[in-house]
Amino acid sequence: MAVFTPVNLDDVSQWIKQFPLGKALALKGIASGIENSNFFLSTEHGEYVLTIFENLSFEQLPFYLNLMRHLAERGVLVPAPVANERGELIVALHGKPASIVSKLEGSSQMAPQPVHCAAVGAMLAKMHLxxxxxxxxxPNLRGLDWWNETTPQVLPFLSDDNAHLLRAEMHFQDAFAGCDTYRALQRGPVHADLFRNNVMFDGERLTGFFDFYFAGCDTWLFDVAVTVNDWCVDLASGVLDTGRVRAMLDAYHAVRPFTAAEQTAWQPMLRAAALRFWLSRLYDLHLPREAEMLTPHDPAHFERILRERIATPAPGLF
Structure with a gap:
């Protein structure tokens, strides 16, 4: 993630004494992403990730850290939060909430094949269950309420064509969220940001999901749609790769079968997932926060995906 709060090894050397990790040996800022300040942390006991939360509060954070612990205890491959000597998972650093989690082995698979998509689909279904x-x-803090709050803030920056697209899609999604099909969808905690760079692989072996700090309670189908829209697309055009889509959906369905309501809602949900990230990228580009290593993502990528999902039906869930 971007580094908003500068931290050096001397700062951490004192702070880390409350954790059962030994001495801090090295600290390196992680430049990717745009929400929190993240650092690779080497200690006498191993490799970890230190996160300083720039937006989430002390009151909100127990959901995320305890969800990760809950999932890890049930065999889902996620980083394990480290508690301090008082059993706390969230501790102030430079006046902001911070946590330490174990570092996953492997690396992100940025050119996924069907075998990788199948592994992600199966683990995502296992995570939902x-x-x-x-x-x-x-709630999903970047859900429909946030879309409605953010749309009027970004509209002044858009071309007439894109402004029309955004208004029309918001009208469509507001109506969809009020229908019986949407209300019938299964719900629970979701990752909500399971992009390629938030999953680790060692070769073809999935080693874990991480960065749960957009998680919230939402429809499981939204989580699937977010994941498909990243893992199964041609990045240049936003067009879905049928082989990768089929691999991911079939693997998910084998663990947690999709419902008839989810099949009906699939096309609108892919559009919703594209809209969510188009909006957030527009917001980050046009209304940025200061950051030491901030690199905003290109909104045009998810504009293309949204237009493609509107124009071209995706492969069905089953």
């Missing part, structure tokens, strides 16, 4: 009894509740 494992989280179904998670006791904490928190």
């Amino acid at each position: 494992a989280a179904s009894d998670f006791p904490l509740q928190q």
Whole structure:
């Protein structure tokens, strides 16, 4: 993620004494992303990731950290949060909430093949089922309410054509969210940001999902749509690769079968997933926050995906 809050090894050397990790040996900022300040942290006990949360509050964070712990205890491959000597997963650093989690092995697969998409689909279904009894509740903070709040803020920056697209899609999604099909969709905690750079592989072996800090309670189908829109597309055009889509959906369906309502909602949900990231990228580009290593993503990528999802039906869920 971007580095908004500068931290050096001396800062961490004192702070880390409350954790059972030994001495801090090295600290390196992670430049990708745009929400939190993340650092690779080497200690006497191993390799970890330190996150300083720039937007989420002390009150909101227990949902994310405890969800990760809940999933890890049920065999889902996710980073394990590290508690301090008082059992706390969230501790102030430079006056902001911070946490330490284990570092996953492997690297992100940025050119996925069907075998990678199948592994992600199966683990995503396992994650949804494992989280179904998670006791904490928190809405998807980048869901429909946020879309409606953000749309008028970004509209002044858009061309007439894109402004028309955004208004029309918001009208469509508001109506869709009020229909019986949408209300029938299965729900629970979702990752909501499971892009290629948030999953680790060692060769063809999936080693974990990470960066759960957009997670919230939403429809499981939205999570699938977000994932398909990143893992299964041609990045230049936004067109879906049928082989990768089929691999991901079939693997998911084998673990947690899709419902008839989800099949009906699939096309609108792919559009919703594209809209969510088009909006957030527009917001980050035109209304940026200061950051030491901030690189905003190109909104045009998800504009293309949204237009493609409107124009071309995707392969069905089953």
